[in-house]
Amino acid sequence: MGLATRTARKNVTETIYTCDWCGKEIPFDYFHPRPCVICQRYACGAHRKAWHHKDDGSDWPVWHCAECWAIGKPFRVAIEVHEGAIADQREGWHEEARKGAKEQDNGV
Numbered sequence: 810m811g812l813a814t815r816t817a818r819k820n821v822t823e824t825i826y827t828c829d830w831c832g833k834e835i836p837f838d839y840f841h842p843r844p845c846v847i848c849q850r851y852a853c854g855a856h857r858k859a860w861h862h863k864d865d866g867s868d869w870p871v872w873h874c875a876e877c878w879a880i881g882k883p884f885r886v887a888i889e890v891h892e893g894a895i896a897d898q899r900e901g902w903h904e905e906a907r908k909g910a911k912e913q914d915n916g917v
């Protein structure tokens with residue numbers, strides 16, 4: 810008779826996230842949980858407490874699980890040293906180039 814409604818029979822699937830440490834389902838509202846950037850595992854709120862992220866104010870901080878973070882310690886030390894060396898080289902290059910440009914201006 811005219812217009813009616815009925816409940817559709819549909820197979821509705823949804824994505825759920827479970828903690829890779831305890832197996833608990835990880836609830837989320839709008840933003841999907843973020844995995845560890847290296848091992849791609851997900852953690853519930855309790856297990857995520859041991860995770861590390863650099864709080865650089867971005868909306869999508871990079872997260873590391875406790876294990877990956879711990880393994881990375883000697884690497885992070887080396888990375889810091891090399892990054893410092895790279896910055897020094899860049900500075901030296903720019904300084905040299907500025908000097909060169911100035912010498913050309915002076916007709917040397």
Ligand SMILES: [Zn+2]
Nearest residue numbers: 828831853856
């Ligand atoms: Zn958990």
Ligand SMILES: [Zn+2]
Nearest residue numbers: 845848874877
């Ligand atoms: Zn990890």
